[in-house]
Amino acid sequence: MDFETSDDRRMLADTLARFLAEACPPEKRATLAYAAPFHDHEAWSGLAGLGVLMAFIPEAEGGLGGRGFDVMTVFEQIGRALSPEPVLPALMAARLLLAARGDVDGLMSGEVRLAVAIGEPDAPWDLSDIATRAERNADRWTLTGRKSVVYGGNDADRLLVAARTGEGLSLFDVSPENAGVIGYGMIDGGGAAEVILDATPATLLIENAEDALNDALDHGRLALCAEALGAMDHVQALTLDYLKTRQQFGRPIGKNQALQHRMVDLMTEIEQARSITILAASRMAEGDRARSVAMAKHLVGRVATLVAEEAIQMHGGIAMTWEHPVSHYAKRLVMIDHQLGDTDFHLSRLMEDLRA
Incomplete structure (x- = not known):
């Protein structure tokens, strides 16, 4: 490679x-x-x-x-x-x-600015559980249902909405002005929205959209893996600098061999996450894209949580404060695991793929 x-x-x-x-x-x-x-x-x-x-x-x-x-x-x-x-x-x-x-x-x-409305309260990640319905009257489509945690939906000019027709999943274009959009901030920063659809007018974009939706989701998952890599690299650098400068009993705490071993373990885990993300990026246009992305999202989610926890532990109480950047990076790293499918969800995808 x-x-x-x-x-x-x-x-x-x-x-x-x-x-x-x-x-x-x-x-x-x-x-x-x-x-x-x-x-x-x-x-x-x-x-x-x-x-x-x-x-x-x-x-x-x-x-x-x-x-x-x-x-x-x-x-x-x-x-x-x-x-x-x-x-x-x-x-x-x-x-x-x-x-x-x-x-x-x-x-x-x-x-x-566009937002993609796929997940629902009872179907956060799996397309097969989507319940939002699309109905056609003459040449007019309407949507009814609820979309949950629509990233960027609080400030979007257009919404691309996945809904179920009699033939399967389709993709529709919806104006936020015609839907009930309830915007809010996420715990790790950034905005999202709940979108309430009640016979909301919509324009059909793709009739059989399952392949397109899976492609968009997998590209989003690759993006989250890469985002986690960037955040983990920065957190690792902050933690290493802290270990070199924080003095205790007259010497840097980084002289402690146990902390050195923990930093080496973190660096190893991050490099493993980088390798699997590079593999997934190389296969985005290939037939095994879904498997590669699931492997990457599963591993990166686990490593990101580990890096967040270890960085806080090695910084001590200061890393829990609002003023310290590690607290914000830690929240984002933990939440990345829950976006577009957590480690358990993607492990299940891999198991199903292997059984098939």
Whole structure:
């Protein structure tokens, strides 16, 4: 496997890192991510101006990439900076619009913010449990149901909604103005929404949408794995620096061999997570995409939780305070495991795949 990053992706990563360091420093993020709209419109426009959203679109469609490694490049920097910008729903919406052969110009320019409404209170991750119904009267579609934890839905211009018809799952375009959108902030920062649909007018985008929805979900899961890698790298660096500088009994606590062993174990786990994420990124256009993504999400979720817990333990009580960045990174790392399927869910996916 080739672990080398292309020059274009390296340039994108460097540019994005510099931009986020200025647009989302820790002290600003601690306020910005927890107050409506839970992100910065100016930073969002800046990301679009850098071409970040174009990295999710193939060159043939006017974008700059569209491959798994392009997703990984962007989201590692998102995780390193702990940016609350709704880039994840934009990625998933891009995959769905491409499948629908829809217009992606507004998405790439950042002028149109989209959110993807798939999960429900009784169907957070599994498509087979979706209960939202679509009904057709003459040439008009309406949707009835409830979508839960719609990331970016609190500030979206359009909603892409998965609903069940008599033929299976389909994808619809819904205006937030026609739906009941209840926005709120997440415990780890960023915004989401509950979406209430009651005979809500909708436009059909994809009639048989299960494959497209699975593709969008798997790209979102890869993005979360990459985001976790960026966050874990930063937390590891913060923890190592703390062990080198924190003095106890006249010497750095990093001289303690037990803490050295724990840091080496963390570094090993993070590198394992990196390897499985790279493998998944390399297989996004192949037939075993779903298995590779499930493997990555399962392992990364477990490692991310371990890194969060160990960083807090080795920092001591200070890492639990609002003012310390580790507390915010730890919350995000733990919550990444619960987005788009936790470790148990993806372990079940792997077991089912092996049985098949």
